Amino acid sequence: MIDVLRLPLIGRILKHRRGRLALQVPFLLIALLLIYDGFTGTPLAAQNLATIVPWVHFRGFAILVLLLAGNLFCMGCPFTLPRTLAKRLSLSGRRFPRLLRGKWLSIGALLLLFFLYEWLDLWASPALTAWVIVAYFAASFVLEAAFSESAFCKYVCPLGAFNFVYSTAAPTRIGVHDADVCKSCVGRECLNGSYSPQPIILIDQIGVDGAPTKAHIHNKTGVPGCGTLLFAPQIQSNLDCTLCLDCVRACPHDNVGLFTRAPGAELTQPDxxxxxxxxxxxxxxxxxxxxxxxxxxxxxxxxxxxxxxxxxxxxxxxxxxxxxxxxxxxxxxxxxxxxxxxxxxxxxxxxxxxxxxxxxxxxxxxxxxxxxxxxxxxxxxxxxxxxxxxxxxxxxxxxxxxxxxxxxxxxxxxxxxxxxxxxxxxxxxxxxxxxxxxxxxxxxxxxxxxxxxxxxxxxxxxxxxxxxxxxxxxxxxxxxxxxxxxxxxxxxxxx
Amino acid sequence: MPTLLTLLLLLTLVGCREPAPPTPTPAPDAPRLRLAVDPDPAAVGDAALLITLTTFDGQPIDGAQITVRGDMNHAGMQPVLSGGAESENGVYRVPFRWTMGGDWIVTITAVLPDGRQIVKTVDLAVRS
Incomplete structure (x- = not known):
């Protein structure tokens, strides 16, 4: 197994603190361009970027990339950029309702999207396609502002659900180099987030009464933990992994990697x-x-x-x-x-x-x-x-x-x-x-x-x-x- | 910051986009353009578009320059371009090829001998 993140150049780019952003910003610019052309350009779908890019190119490349490389489209997803802003605005910190924490919402969202696609002929309407993109940004923002985890990605997003499912056939998966390191890990930063962008461990100082005298809190320089609440050493599947690589950046032991594997290996793996x-x-x-x-x-x-x-x-x-x-x-x-x-x-x-x-x-x-x-x-x-x-x-x-x-x-x-x-x-x-x-x-x-x-x-x-x-x-x-x-x-x- | 810059860029673009020409209200004495297809109903394969140009009182107009563009209503299909047909009694027979079944949007542009231009868009269903 090769850790892709330890390959020269590509590994450094992916692991860089702004590595994901470098992929997201171009996608965000494209999304904004599509919204703009969808609302202001020609209503002819065959001549408008808002219909050509999502319904011809995005879908085609998405399935190819999922099967050949992995969930790169969730990695570069532009909808999560306003989500980050929403997370900062969020005050509630509540978790997503327990009853809804499954894939039923995703299944419903997929059925709804496919139904609307056929019924309203989304493929023929640049303006409606632009509205779909706007709705994506809005849903991602609202859910992220309301709940603590990445509820939109994990429980709702139909595109994410599609990507999760077919990335299980991909030849790469997040994993750890040494499971023993994780057993002795105190902070579990891959899940909880790191206080610092650098791989160092900061420990709260606890006073004699048990209360912290000096606490390290997450701040702008920190790295968030896994938004979909996956614990790196326990990951057996690409399901729910958005390939954001936050776990990789947050790990103070540099123990998390993106490993190659036989395509679809997890499909026959028990449990x-x-x-x-x-x-x-x-x-x-x-x-x-x-x-x-x-x-x-x-x-x-x-x-x-x-x-x-x-x-x-x-x-x-x-x-x-x-x-x-x-x-x-x-x-x-x-x-x-x-x-x-x-x-x-x-x-x-x-x-x-x-x-x-x-x-x-x-x-x-x-x-x-x-x-x-x-x-x-x-x-x-x-x-x-x-x-x-x-x-x-x-x-x-x-x-x-x-x-x-x-x-x-x-x-x-x-x-x-x-x-x-x-x-x-x-x-x-x-x-x-x-x-x-x-x-x-x-x-x-x-x-x-x-x-x-x-x-x-x-x-x-x-x-x-x-x-x-x-x-x-x-x-x-x-x-x-x-x-x-x-x-x-x-x-x-x-x- | 990149988001802000992008929004500013887009605002600039919105200001730059050439406004679409207003749809002219046809004058009562404007020439008339009608489209028929051969075979009818339209089916995938070689076909002809029969474009009839007349004055408002039904006199045929010959000698116009005709161009035709057919787009499918689905994104990702190449358009079909044609035109340049000779006319007889105001009827222009333009060779055309329906490349796929489904809904088509045919845009006909006719430049009349006196320089006036008529543009007409027709929606058509083509059988596969």
Whole structure:
């Protein structure tokens, strides 16, 4: 294992006190530029940076970088900059409500974002996209001002939840060099924060009555501890790690590092993840939403929506096309993103328990949550196939859009925009790459599931694997069908 | 500080952006432009845009310079550019290619022989 932070140059840059800021500031400038162009630029999505950058480039690069390097987008997240300000303004210091401390809010936020994306055609509206970015800044600021931990990142942010899930397949993870150093660590600065930006230990002086006579309090020169409350020596997974590297900077023993590992190593590691329904359904749900999101872009979805509206008798109500479309989409999302994943995975877990005769040994929750990691590779395959399609065919569209933006401001240094830059994309090659992504994801999932089955059921592993393998196969076949359809980007149908 | 500088920079840009030209109210005697597609309904593949230019009282206008730009309403798709067609009886047949199914926004610009310019935007659904 290599500690990336001990590599020359890159390690120094990442560990530098302003290392994260160096990544965040460019992202912040881009976010502000997108808000500005979204509100003031052309309403044509194909020519506006506010729609091109997030829906074409950000999404495509995000999934690629997550799989190839790690959660660099959370590391560079600009929404956490006003969060830092909010933290300083915060007086309450209360923790996030216990009942909400799980992934259910994240799951709800993801469903809401995907639903709004389809319903309001966010991809076609620079202004609405700009509002989404503004809402992100506002939500991050408010939650951070109200609560002590990074509640927005850990419990709410849908993008963060997406990044957390697929960074579990990344080839890097935070860890410690020597666990014994952590056992004897008094301050646990990786969690609690350091008083100083330098790796030194400052100890409060306690008087004879037990009260401190000299206390070291956190100040502007200090380094915060982990915002999502992860304790470095106990980290087994990238889940909840925003890769902010605060733990690395805060550690007075220079014992925390960013280590390389086999991609997706934690997916087959026992006890790397909590056996919780919320966490499992975040992962499983994201795989299904990967299919749903792509399904929303192909012609059969319009026939299904129309059939649903007829079946529910909604046309007779005389509602607007937007309302009808909203109800149809909501039904599809509730069915395909909530009911179907729950039904199919509970069925698979029940079948596996029955086939392996472990009904009395394993609870249904244990049987289901154990296989949740198997949905990471196939989900990543769906998202990669979808987002890389947009990135591939629209890669160069940002160039003329930026040239046009500059010309709008009487800046001609980049010349006139060439809207046909890059030529026509090779759709056959794109289709081949999409198929490879789907097959790669399926094979990865099958491999993870078989190792989990072997661990859980030993001699009965084949029977324990069978229901899950069939479910994964069905998902992959549906994926091949969806991505084999011609793409058709349409807005509201029923106006 | 960087945030403050950025905000100041953006404020400057807001001041710099060229205001969009006001949408002109068509005069009663303004020329008329109509668009039809062939095949109809539009489907992915080669097609033709039939652009009809007439005076307000229905007389055909020939000899105009036509340019057409088709954008998908989704970001990240290359536009389709075309134009330069000859006319017959005020009808200009512009070769076009729908590169993907979905919603398209077709912007037609016609420069009339007398120098006047007409710009019309038409939303179209294209079948895949």
């Amino acid at each position: 790397a993840w909590h056996k919780r329904y919320d966490l499992s359904f975040l992962i499983i749900g994201l795989a299904f939403m990967g299919l749903l999101n792509a399904f929303g872009m192909i012609p059969p979805v319009y026939a299904l929506m129309s059939d649903l509206i007829d079946a529910l008798g909604l046309r007779a109500l005389g509602w607007s096309g937007l309302a009808l479309e909203g109800i149809a989409l909501l039904t599809i999302f509730a069915g395909g993103g909530v009911v179907l994943p729950a039904l199919l995975t509970f069925s698979a877990a029940s079948a596996a328990r029955a086939l392996t005769r472990t009904t009395h040994r394993d609870s249904l929750r244990a049987a289901l949550t154990a296989f949740a990691p198997a949905f990471v590779p196939i989900g990543a395959g769906f998202w990669l196939a979808h987002y890389s399609f947009h990135l591939w065919i629209g890669f160069f569209t940002i160039v003329p859009a930026f040239q046009a933006f500059l010309l709008d401001h009487r800046i001609g240094i980049l010349g006139q925009p060439n809207w046909l830059l890059g030529g026509e994309p090779n759709l056959t090659l794109v289709g081949l790459l999409q198929t490879l992504a789907l097959l790669g994801g399926f094979i990865g999932s099958l491999s993870v599931a078989s190792r989990i089955a072997l661990r859980l059921y030993r001699r009965g592993s084949f029977l324990g694997l069978l229901p899950w393998a069939l479910l994964l196969l069905a998902l992959m076949l549906v994926g091949l069908w969806v991505f084999g359809q011609p793409m058709e980007m349409r807005g509201a149908l029923f106006d």
